[in-house]
Amino acid sequence: MIEAYSLTKRYGERTAVDDLSFTVRPGTVTGFLGPNGAGKSTTMRMLLGLDAPTSGRAVVNGKSYAEHRAPLHEVGAMLEARTIHTGRSAYNHLLALAATHGISARRVDEVLDLVGLRTVARKRVGGFSMGMGQRLGIASALLGDPATVILDEPVNGLDPEGILWIRNLLKGLAAEGRTVLVSSHLMSEMALTAGHLIVIGRGRLIADTSVAEFTAQAAGDVVRVRTDEAEKLRALLAGPEVCVCAQESGVLSVTGLSSDRIGQIAADHGVALAELTPQQASLEEAFMELTRDAVEYQAPAAQLVGAGGEGRAT
Amino acid sequence: MTTATVIPEAERREVTQLRVIHSEWIKLRSLRSTLCTLLAAVVVMIGLGFLFSYFTADRWSQLPPEQRLGFEPALVSLRGFYLAQLAVGVLGVLVVSGEYATGMIRASLSVVPRRLPVLWAKALVYAAVAWALMTAASLTAFLVGQAALSRHHLETSLGAPGVLRAVLGAGLYLTVVGLIGVALGALIRNTAGGIATLFGLLLVLPVLAEALPSSWFDAIDEYLPSTAGQGLVQIHQQPHTLAPWTGFAVFCLYALVALAGAGVALKRRDA
Numbered sequence: 352m353i354e355a356y357s358l359t360k361r362y363g364e365r366t367a368v369d370d371l372s373f374t375v376r377p378g379t380v381t382g383f384l385g386p387n388g389a390g391k392s393t394t395m396r397m398l399l400g401l402d403a404p405t406s407g408r409a410v411v412n413g414k415s416y417a418e419h420r421a422p423l424h425e426v427g428a429m430l431e432a433r434t435i436h437t438g439r440s441a442y443n444h445l446l447a448l449a450a451t452h453g454i455s456a457r458r459v460d461e462v463l464d465l466v467g468l469r470t471v472a473r474k475r476v477g478g479f480s481m482g483m484g485q486r487l488g489i490a491s492a493l494l495g496d497p498a499t500v501i502l503d504e505p506v507n508g509l510d511p512e513g514i515l516w517i518r519n520l521l522k523g524l525a526a527e528g529r530t531v532l533v534s535s536h537l538m539s540e541m542a543l544t545a546g547h548l549i550v551i552g553r554g555r556l557i558a559d560t561s562v563a564e565f566t567a568q569a570a571g572d573v574v575r576v577r578t579d580e581a582e583k584l585r586a587l588l589a590g591p592e593v594c595v596c597a598q599e600s601g602v603l604s605v606t607g608l609s610s611d612r613i614g615q616i617a618a619d620h621g622v623a624l625a626e627l628t629p630q631q632a633s634l635e636e637a638f639m640e641l642t643r644d645a646v647e648y649q650a651p652a653a654q655l656v657g658a659g660g661e662g663r664a665t
Numbered sequence: 666m667t668t669a670t671v672i673p674e675a676e677r678r679e680v681t682q683l684r685v686i687h688s689e690w691i692k693l694r695s696l697r698s699t700l701c702t703l704l705a706a707v708v709v710m711i712g713l714g715f716l717f718s719y720f721t722a723d724r725w726s727q728l729p730p731e732q733r734l735g736f737e738p739a740l741v742s743l744r745g746f747y748l749a750q751l752a753v754g755v756l757g758v759l760v761v762s763g764e765y766a767t768g769m770i771r772a773s774l775s776v777v778p779r780r781l782p783v784l785w786a787k788a789l790v791y792a793a794v795a796w797a798l799m800t801a802a803s804l805t806a807f808l809v810g811q812a813a814l815s816r817h818h819l820e821t822s823l824g825a826p827g828v829l830r831a832v833l834g835a836g837l838y839l840t841v842v843g844l845i846g847v848a849l850g851a852l853i854r855n856t857a858g859g860i861a862t863l864f865g866l867l868l869v870l871p872v873l874a875e876a877l878p879s880s881w882f883d884a885i886d887e888y889l890p891s892t893a894g895q896g897l898v899q900i901h902q903q904p905h906t907l908a909p910w911t912g913f914a915v916f917c918l919y920a921l922v923a924l925a926g927a928g929v930a931l932k933r934r935d936a
Contacts, residue, residue, distance in 0.1 A: 402935040452677075495672070496671045
């Protein structure tokens with residue numbers, strides 16, 4: 352369990368993280384999303400006690416990170432920037448980290464097996480590819496068998512097989528009842544892996560929602576309707592929460608009514624429909640729309656609902 | 666795939682200073698650069714000691730009388746410590762700054778969030794290794810050097826006044842140089858900056874001080890880190906210097922102040 356209370360980090364004039372509050376619960380993968388520079392890595396460093404917040408507080412498994420006497424067993428983390436001495440072998444890197452907690456060399460071998468680095472364990476990390484570096488980072492995160500796992504952009508640099516591997520790994524960890532927080536700037540990746548989403552832009556919280564909800568909003572309420580009686584139907588559908596635009600002759604794009612409801616209204620008034628299709632805006636587009644709005648207008652979290660319906664009919 | 670709690674509760678241990686020391690020992694011995702630098706220090710210490718002794722003995726008959734008068738066989742064989750301090754100092758800086766350069770420091774501090782145990786462990790492990798190696802190297806340099814000098818019956822022995830202190834003193838001086846290096850590495854967090862500052866303190870400061878009027882210089886010089894520390898590696902106390910062990914205590918004080926400053930900085934700054 353991770354709790355952030357009004358986390359704020361300023362570097363001189365620049366505010367990297369601005370009054371950020373959220374909770375990450377166990378049992379599901381939580382995606383931490385935002386464009387590059389949104390403050391994801393800074394937030395993660397504050398969760399790990401590496402950077403001190405200007406104000407606010409972060410609590411991991413009930414305590415602030417620095418209060419844990421055996422942090423490796425509580426929280427395993429991989430930060431985006433490399434945190435490995437390039438002159439050391441993967442095995443010795445893990446062994447040195449393990450030694451601080453009296454973790455056995457056997458466990459080091461276990462995590463090396465788990466991430467598939469056993470055969471290169473004695474080679475210097477400086478010669479590793481980015482994907483191998485990511486795997487070593489994940490190995491160090493899992494070293495202490497922690498209840499909470501924090502991974503910053505773990506998919507970066509992995510090949511398709513590696514990406515699939517990490518998806519399954521993350522889901523597996525969550526299924527075991529662990530708290531899993533994974534940052535990414537790729538919505539599509541998170542849609543496949545995460546159950547919950549925390550979206551930030553310019554250091555502020557934009558959305559704290561389940562993936563199902565987010566998907567429903569992204570795909571839900573724009574319906575394409577084709578009919579010969581477009582003008583008649585348009586008048587019938589008109590209402591305070593409803594927006595109907597004519598895209599081309601005989602085609603309406605309806606926001607604010609479900610396709611079920613539109614079909615019912617058309618049937619009630621004897622309007623024949625040639626097509627009735629809920630539009631499938633891509634998650635990536637919805638995400639970009641959401642974060643662009645945030646960056647431009649610094650929308651608070653509540654505006655997710657308002658922002659969701661506009662401007663993404665395709 | 667992992668299963669829930671692979672490590673049983675009974676095997677979950679806390680971070681202790683002793684475990685962090687063990688971790689730092691693994692870190693120190695698992696880097697090739699460490700081994701190369703330490704080897705260089707040992708080779709320089711013994712090799713130069715031998716060469717200086719050998720050639721002094723060789724040229725003995727041509728030396729002017731005043732040089733013969735001031736000749737100290739022990740010091741000639743220990744001359745290598747002056748160069749060895751470069752290697753030991755650089756490695757001291759690198760022990761910390763190398764972690765900042767590679768980002769490893771964030772891993773180190775996230776597994777030991779109280780942070781200070783990491784600094785103390787680095788200082789302790791490095792000091793122990795530097796002391797053991799450099800004391801052994803100093804003793805070897807002395808014995809090899811005396812053997813070279815003995816061809817002309819110029820040698821001295823560990824039992825002669827001040828000799829044992831000088832031989833052990835070289836190891837102690839180098840150890841404290843390494844400790845100041847560790848502290849500067851943690852304060853400055855940059856390899857080039859740390860090394861420049863260290864040798865600015867040890868090598869450049871005494872030269873700059875010479876620009877002062879001689880009465881000022883005499884008053885200040887004995888408290889400069891290098892002069893205070895190197896008093897141990899003398900047979901007779903030099904004019905305008907502190908007594909050997911007093912000087913060494915002053916030198917240690919510099920190291921302690923630097924380490925304390927490094928501790929405060931490490932605790933306060935973002936990693």
